[in-house]
Amino acid sequence: MPVILGIESSCDETSASVCVDGVIMSNVIANQTIHEAYGGVVPELASRVHQQNIVPAVQQALLNAKVSKNDIDAVAFTRGPGLLGSLLVGVSFAKAFALAKGIPLIDINHMQAHILAHFIGDKNPSFPFLCLTVSGGHTQIVLVKDYFDMEIIGQTLDDAAGEAMDKTSKILGLPYPGGPLIDKYARQGNPDAYKFPEPQIPGYDFSFSGLKTSILYFIRDNVAQNPDFVSQNMADICASVEKRIATILLNKLQKAAQAYGIKDIALAGGVSANTGLRLGLQAMAEQNGWNSFIPKMEYCTDNAAMIAIAGYHKYLKGEFIGQDVAPMARMAF
Structure with a gap:
C-alpha cells in the first residue's frame, strides 16, 4: 500500500x-x-x-x-x-x-x-484514448496508449489556446486572471453575436496567433466608432471568442478521433475548466457516440x-x- x-x-x-x-x-x-x-x-x-x-x-x-x-x-x-x-x-x-x-x-x-488526472476516481478512460490537453502554454492532442506511453499527434504551431484567452482578456481590459472572467461573461452572452476566423491548418495541429490578431483588430475598429463598445457588449464578445476557441479545438479533436477510430475522448489542462469547452465536448461526444472524460474542476x-x-x-x-x-x-x- x-x-x-x-x-x-x-x-x-x-x-x-x-x-x-x-x-x-x-x-x-x-x-x-x-x-x-x-x-x-x-x-x-x-x-x-x-x-x-x-x-x-x-x-x-x-x-x-x-x-x-x-x-x-x-x-x-x-x-x-x-x-x-x-x-x-x-x-x-x-x-x-x-x-x-x-x-x-x-x-x-x-x-x-x-x-493522468483522469485516473483519479472511478470513471477512467480505457487505453488507447485521445486527450485534448489545453493550458496557458500548451495545446496538444495526445494519443494515450498506456500510463507513460503517449504520443503527441497534434499541437499548436505558435500560441496556445489559454494564451489566446489571456490575451483577449487583456484586450478587453479584464483583470488577471482573465480566463475565468471570460467564462463568466460568456455564460451571459450570445456566442453567435460576432464571427471570428477559424485557422485553416492541415492535420491535427493548431494556430492561435491569427485569431489573437483578428480579435485585437476587431476591438480596435469597433472602439474607434464607439468608445463604449467593449463595456456595452462584453458578454457577447466573450461568448463569441469562447465559442471560436472551443470550435477550433473540438473540430481538430473530432478529426483525430475519426481517423484513429477511438471512442474514449478526454479533456485535460487548465483550460479544461472552461464551461464552454466542457459543454462542447459533451455535446460532441453525444453526437459521435464517444465516451467523454473531464476531470473534476480541482484537478x-x-x-x-x-x-x-x-x-x-x-x-x-x-x-x-x-x-x-x-x-x-x-x-x-
Whole structure:
C-alpha cells in the first residue's frame, strides 16, 4: 500500500497531495494573488511565494490525509515543463524530503500528469484514448496508449489556446486572471453575436496567433466608432471568442478521433475548466457516440493530486530518479 507525497510548483500554484494505494487522500493548493497587480505571473515573485507556501502546503496535505512524514514511501514532484525558478523550489524540497527520510524520488512530466488526472476516481478512460490537453502554454492532442506511453499527434504551431484567452482578456481590459472572467461573461452572452476566423491548418495541429490578431483588430475598429463598445457588449464578445476557441479545438479533436477510430475522448489542462469547452465536448461526444472524460474542476488547473497519481503509477513500475535530478523548463514527453 504505497503512500506517495506529490509536489507541484510549475507556475504560480504551490500544491501538495497525498496518494494512498492509488487513492487521493488530500490535495492542498495555495494560490498566489500577488500577480494580479501585474496582469500576469512574475517569475521571480512566483518562486519567492513558493518558498513561503511549500512547507505549510505539505504540512496541511499530511494533516488532511491523516498520515505522518514517516508514512511516506516516495516523493513525486513536477520536474517540468514550467517556470525554472518555480520548479526549482518544488524539486529542491522533494529532494531534501526524500534524502532526509531515505525514500525514493519520482520525477513527473507536468503535461503527462494533466492527462493522468483522469485516473483519479472511478470513471477512467480505457487505453488507447485521445486527450485534448489545453493550458496557458500548451495545446496538444495526445494519443494515450498506456500510463507513460503517449504520443503527441497534434499541437499548436505558435500560441496556445489559454494564451489566446489571456490575451483577449487583456484586450478587453479584464483583470488577471482573465480566463475565468471570460467564462463568466460568456455564460451571459450570445456566442453567435460576432464571427471570428477559424485557422485553416492541415492535420491535427493548431494556430492561435491569427485569431489573437483578428480579435485585437476587431476591438480596435469597433472602439474607434464607439468608445463604449467593449463595456456595452462584453458578454457577447466573450461568448463569441469562447465559442471560436472551443470550435477550433473540438473540430481538430473530432478529426483525430475519426481517423484513429477511438471512442474514449478526454479533456485535460487548465483550460479544461472552461464551461464552454466542457459543454462542447459533451455535446460532441453525444453526437459521435464517444465516451467523454473531464476531470473534476480541482484537478483541471495545476494541482499536486495529478502529480501524486502519476507518481503512484511510476512507483508500481519502480521508476525512480537520483538526487542529481534538476528541473527542466522545457521537457518533452
